[in-house]
Amino acid sequence: MAAQTQTAGENDSPTRHIVAKTVKTIVPVAEECAYTQFYCEENVWWLCDYVRTHESQQLVKCFVAFISNESRCVPLWRQRVGKSEDKLITWDYSNIFTCVAPSEKDYHVIFMYEPDDRCLVFDLDSDLPFPTYFHKYVTETLRTDHILRPEHHRYFRVVSASVFLQKFASDRRHMRREDGTWMHPPPPTSPIATPESVHNLDDFISMDPKRSVGTVYNLQDFVRRFYKNM
Template sequence: MAEQLINTNKKIVNLFSKASDCSYVSCYCEENVWHLCKDIQERHVQEIQHCYVVFISNSSRTVPLWRQKSGRDEDKLVIWDYHVIMLYHPQPDRCLVFDLDSELPFPTYVHKYVTETFRTDHILKPDYFRYFRVITAEEFLQKFASDRRHMKRPDGTWIKPPPPYPAIGTAETTHNLDDFIQMDPGKGPGQVYNLTQFVQRFYRTSINS
């Protein structure tokens, strides 16, 4: 009971004053989120333990997300091969989503983000069901690496211009992005959820606490 009281009363820190202050390069969502986490680790070190990185994909690499800035229809629907967002979950009843590609406010409470961005799998064919690999921000900073090979054509030219800063690597590897994108629960870092499980983990837990 005492532990619950402490968690519930924990202050929600304003991690970023506005989205425009954050590092952002179009089509490099995993690196954008890495820099969000790195910034929190450097400026709000006590809050990094409450942050999570979420890779959204499926085996067919076709995940529909609504309210995305690059969407062209009225609902701003985009079908990504994968997407990456960050969650800040400092209290049992509070969880914020940081998505630099969303037209929703930055950040947005998870209940609004889930409702408007994911909607429901019931209207989708199975190939479009969304799955969610959830990793702590600390583990993500330690283990994630990308040499950006996925953004190069066979002739070596860029599909999209790369970020101006150096590629992200670790002492162990220069590239393991696919380990995070693939949604086999028995492989890769973190834990994989379907949409219902993800909602129960971060949304229903919040509203029922």
């Protein structure tokens, strides 16, 4: 899939809409969401902004999860850009599928909604339904750390949607080459900034619990926090 601004639902499989038909959602269907490949943090910011604008009373039930680790090598399955049968992808901006070397840009961001005991995950880069129940997302996309090298274990910085909207900023410098050209085309919207910062993306990607906002979990604790049926 080319790196371009598009609706998130282009070339979707029919199963992408199954959950959306059976649960009340608080964001548009995937086809109507603002989406730019390789800018997952901004895609999620706009989902949060939509809830703030149209479903403000639900914002307290929404969360943002940055997925990364110290090695900056994050294996995820069921990603639409994946070319293997199980859609495995290791997120970085050169679009490699195995971790040959650490990449400071290797992370992923998802939007989560917890209206009751069943949490929903909204991942515009996934080929799973939009949204997907948390337990299915874990089973299909995160799977288990036991099959991975320790340096590839996934960690999660979870931030409330309201704090994310207040604190997050990105001037997209991480997507520019040394000569100033774009590694991948940016979204058509203006960069996200706050009165305090124009760029703090690295603080959110960091899995140092003492850095930035929110709570950092390993995979096991992340599942315990959001899967109430365990």
